[in-house]
Amino acid sequence: VDLTMYYPVAVGGPLTKVVDGMVEDFEKANPDINVNAIYAGNYNDARIKALAALQSGEPAQTSVMFSIDIYELIEQGAIVPYDDVVETEEEKAWLNSFYPALMENGKTQGKTWGIPFQRSTIVMYYNKDAFREAGLDPENPPATWDELVEAGKKLTKKNGDTVEQWGAMIPSTGYPYWMFGALAMQNGQTLMNSEGNETYFNAPATIEALQYWQDLGNKHGIMPSGTIEWATLRQNFLEGKTAMMWHSTGNLTAVKNDASFDFGVAMLPAQKRRGTPTGGGNFYIFEKSSPEERKAAIKLIRFLTEPERTAEWSIGTGYLGTGPDAYATPELTQYVKDFPPAAVARDQLEFATAELSTFQNGRVRKLLDDAIQSVLIGDKTPAEALDSAQKQADRLLKNYR
Amino acid sequence: MSAIELCNISKRWGDSFAVTDVSFKVEQGTFAVLLGPSGCGKSTTLRMISGLEDVSEGKLLIGDTDMTTARPAQRNLSMVFQSYALFPHLNVKENILFGLKVRKIPIAEQEQRLARVAELVGLAELLLRKPAQLSGGQRQRVALARAFIAENPICLMDEPLSNLDAKLRHDMRIEIRALQQRLKMTVVYVTHDQAEAMSMADKVILIKKGQIEQEGTPDELYNKPATTFAAAFIGTPPMNLLDITKMGTLPPLLAEPTSSAILGIRPENIRIVDAGGIPARLISADYLGADTVITARIGTQELQVRTPGRVSVPEPYNARLQWQKEDVHLFDPSSGKRNDTIKATDF
């Protein structure tokens, strides 16, 4: 059986090599299956590629794609639920072997459509040296919103008008909705329902969360106002321009390699509770595939999500191990022991929730992104912006109710 | 057998005729010149002979074969263009051999012919130069060599000298003529320069507005211009044409008085005399080294007098002019046609 699989690479690093290696191992183990694993750029490029292939009638059988593409893929009739493909009990058990939080984005309408693969959450990186300098306890990072503000104020260093070190930075380009998902969750509010046809953008708790974000810059002055660039944030952190940053766990390895100071990783702070959305890519199985191909695909996916490989993957990339048994492997256990920050993301999974994902996901997400950015740049108040975003989202989603 | 024969050939562009009903023959081995003012249709005629332009009406024979619709390459003729049309990316040798290469002549023969032709036009030293590295005269020779090497019996030339300066033009004229005679080629040559036509042609075909005005040897055109147009077109300075009715009271210039006529007299045939002749006023002089051209006035009509040596006319003054009756040409004022029934007289 020939299998074609697309996978995107969203973090730096020699990822393609790792994937190629794992696929090779799989082929060795299953000589009858021939896998063609194709690197497909970033998540966006991969989506275009899959879509183009789909329309041409020449799609792949399986693919790693953005976990939040699920509704669109269902709507396009592009993917099949795993429930229809798995047969044995063993396989059904496998479906349940992942952290539930990571499955949230893969399940809807009572079925499982995506299997978590390269997944991450948001964590808070902080500069322990800066904490010490500001007289804060480096082993006790802020755990609530108020503490964050407080610590941030101490950490913000000014030289006249020029800020030499900011207290904290939360990136607001690239994936603002993702960061905001964390804030909203911490304020006790999810952004959408699990059917993907309703959003809660203008719920009071959501508005409060956005207000808090805006206040970090405008009121408390611990974060630059305007938007903060996702791509260069790590560099800012490494250069000591900010004492804390919220960023994907996917950065862990890079920060570890490049930081010239003592840094720590912490769970995101809480308001009403702790919270973070998960993120990243899931495995999907495409509808246009024969039963044998589907079976082979299941084999491949199972192989790639086996605990040992998940552990290897996690160590190599900084992505989460997707199930508890991955963390039970000796390699990962050892790694976490040597490098405790690696466990923070896992521990945080307890509080994690789904990433924003609905029907018409692209549009809905953009509505929220624009709303967030317009607030951060001071064009609108949180209530205005979110009300309007909610109204438009309702219009888009009412067809799906 | 004529080398080229045009039978009632016309060329139409849209509605207007560039060439109307032209017929002439060019004999084997002669040098024919198409002469006429700019825009009279010389190039068009030549290009119809070459096949680069389609014939609208009429028939074209080349060596007695009907070639009216043949492709240029089938006509076995060569052509030299006004700006030479040398290929700037090819060197002299490649330019000369261009046609032979196209026709796939064996290399050995190419070399042989090249050697001969290069010798002939004096380019043997320059074979590897690009056209841009040649002087005007040398380029001209390359163009000639390219035309000669094909050994076609007919060669067409469209104002090939007009881009050269006066001195070089003079040298090249002699050279082209000598080559034509040596190779016994039939040449049809286009020019608007009458001096060129006079010095080179066996036969001149004078064209005016797409029609033949006069056809004959240079001598005939010079000494027996058929029309005032021909008279005024040939000679430097050209023939003076005086309206007999506007000459005022003078000694009789014609044998019998006529109501009207145009009297033509060439500047070199007029003498300035102390006594006799007719009174005139000398206006200015233009010294040309060997001789001087004096502008004179009889009544209201200006005329030019060419006289050897240097004469200066610092101020206009009165003098007397004289000519001999044999030198007078007479034309009909309305049609412009030569009229030999009227006779001039000495005075």
Next chain:
Amino acid sequence: MSAIELCNISKRWGDSFAVTDVSFKVEQGTFAVLLGPSGCGKSTTLRMISGLEDVSEGKLLIGDTDMTTARPAQRNLSMVFQSYALFPHLNVKENILFGLKVRKIPIAEQEQRLARVAELVGLAELLLRKPAQLSGGQRQRVALARAFIAENPICLMDEPLSNLDAKLRHDMRIEIRALQQRLKMTVVYVTHDQAEAMSMADKVILIKKGQIEQEGTPDELYNKPATTFAAAFIGTPPMNLLDITKMGTLPPLLAEPTSSAILGIRPENIRIVDAGGIPARLISADYLGADTVITARIGTQELQVRTPGRVSVPEPYNARLQWQKEDVHLFDPSSGKRNDTIKATDF
């Protein structure tokens, strides 16, 4: 006061001299021509006068003011370029007024001067045309008008006629000369065409390899060439230069026998005679309408004879040539300089 005076002017490009130690004066209101073969430094000299080229050594006076380093615009002179340098996007009127606009002359005066100049050069009808819509002669006139309208006392012209065909060139020569005289301008005119120089100049400055070869009126250059170079450069066909030692046994041509000399005799001064003279062989004839140029040979030396009317030489034949002692020029064979101490004799 001279209008222009060059004192020991030189121009160096890198190591090589284009102009070496040239001095001459041009008087107010005269027409001076810089004449010489291509590359001799005429343009360079003119451009130093205009200020478009820096002077390497020497001093330049314009109207008695030292202008050696003045900017072109400060020199109060106009210039007519070889290819006219008309601005293709401006119409005739705008082209002519270009300089006045730059100098912010009041509009009323611009219009007034324009009307006058346009009238003068006969462009009044064409003021709104673009240069591309003009014939060569008309473009030439625009260039002249642009030079004249500034009313600068001096006008420089660099081969302004070389792009025109022979006929137009002849007309324009007369026109330019007439305008210069009417406006009493000082003109320095560059050409390599000796006929042009002869017919236009008050003074000819003949240049050879960056140095002055001879300076004088056209008459002087024609009748008393200072060197063999000057002799051979002027006249069409040019003067025949015969080496006296290679003439073979002949009647004595010089008053007293000299070991060596170059004998110069102009083609138009040689007559073909039945008896007397010296024996020669006539080779070929070139009929030019009014006269014929015959190529003849005395011993091994070729010479040209110009004779009126039509003479044909279908086959070479023997004849006798004669000239008068007044028409003979004698030159020193080693230096090429004129030597008037030797005398010619009739034969």
Next chain:
Amino acid sequence: MIRRPSQSHIHGWLLLMPAAVFLIAFTYYPTIATLAKSFFSQGNAIKPSRFVGLENYEYLLTDEVFWKVVGNNIIYAATTIPISIGLAMVMALWVNGKLPFKSLARMSYFTPTILPMIAVANIWLFFYTPDIGLIDQVAGVFGISGHNWLGDPDTVLGCIIIITIWKEAGFFMIFYLAALQTLSPELEEAAKLEGAGRWYYFRRVIFPLLMPTTLFVLINAIINSFKLVDQLFILTKGGPDNSSSLLLYYIYEVAFSFLDQAYASTLTVVLLIALAVIAISQFVFLDKKVHYQ
């Protein structure tokens, strides 16, 4: 004569054929398919695509993002076009003149043309990054505090514009350089003799004589002002709040992020019409003025 014209017709079409096949297959056919899609709704597994007439166009009229993006694009075009053309002209004059070491200058002006946008955008990202970026570092030396160039809606479009100008000016310069070479030096000398200064000469002679080149460059520049959006993918993704988004980027977003091919087609049609109108009116109105020969 009937022979030649018909032969010429056949030859003409035969020569055109290969290019025509490719153009039809990979440009015109897909373009027309795109056009057709704009009259249909976006289909999916649940609701198949159906004919909706002008509904997509109606939606477009009410789409706030569309209008914002159009506005941005107008600003973008109105600044990048004149500035990059102007700079190109100045560069060409410099490099054509007596500038010492001009081949070095020519080389650096032309460099942007051969650098891949995907890499270059990342370098510019560094220049613009607040505090640690090159601009802020340099500004810091002069005591000017950092600015969030890409995060501030007032400056972000300007940043994008600068990159575009940087990318384009050198490319256009080449065309001006070529045109300048064809100007006869006698023209400059004639002007000099008349006392015209450099500026006067430029304004009255060079500039008008460069008009045909300017027309060519202008058409290219206009087309590019809609085409050059690569930098957005890396730099801003159109943000913040669409303040740097451009029409083609938006089309791209609609097509591949919203997966709404129908609406993307609608936008494409509008863009194509706008471009065609601009190009045609340019040819019609400017062509006459420009060709004096």
Next chain:
Amino acid sequence: MRSSNIKETIALQLENGAAYLLALIWMLPLIYAFWSAFHPSEYATRFDLFAPLTLDNFREAWSRAPFARYFLNTFILVSIILCAQFILCTLAAYAFARFEFPGKSLAFGLVLLQLMIMPEVLIVENYVTMSQIGLVDSIVGIGLPYMASAFGIFLLRQTFKTIPKELEEAAKVEGCGPFQILWKVYVPLARPTYVAFGLVSVSYHWNNFLWPLVITNSVTTRPLTVGLAIFGAPESGVDWSIITAGTLLAVAPLLVAFLLFQRQFVQSFMHAGIK
């Protein structure tokens, strides 16, 4: 130098200064690329004269993707496109420049229209076409949509039109047919335009990204830019040292070729002037 014109001289110097300043700004991204590629990543955003030099970034970049193979692919791709463009555009331009046929101006208008159509918009449709003719994941498939270049047709047509008709006629009289005329007269005379257009085309396709990414699936077909994109994906933040090293690797052949042949290139552009 004329003593009276000091003011002018100063103005000229100022202008030259401005020219160099602009040149420096224009070079800045490239200069920065060199800086950060040759220094360890902690110096990527810090400028220190004594920063240690290193080639690690290149080693790292080189190891992350099969660059050698990608170089080969890009090279083949660019060559194929260039050859095809030359042939197709030459034929079409010749038709437009020197033949009369019905529908000529309409056809030319359509060709110009292609200038305005963004290939990105047509990706999906073109992918379908490619898969129908079985060219997905092939180097030819990457090239096909670009082979008939309107820009090339336009540029060559302009050049052909400036070639004196006499040359064509001379060749005709010597017995050349239409294709011989094209091959022996027009093509050699338009060589500068070919060089100029070649430069533009090579740098475009050398750097083209999205379509090659979408249409290729395997290492044996992917061009360089796809390899480069691995570093360019800013999802997890930018590592400038690696990106710039990768960039320099990718454009090095172009840069070197341009440096070596810049005189010829620039001169070609001059002759190809659009008038």
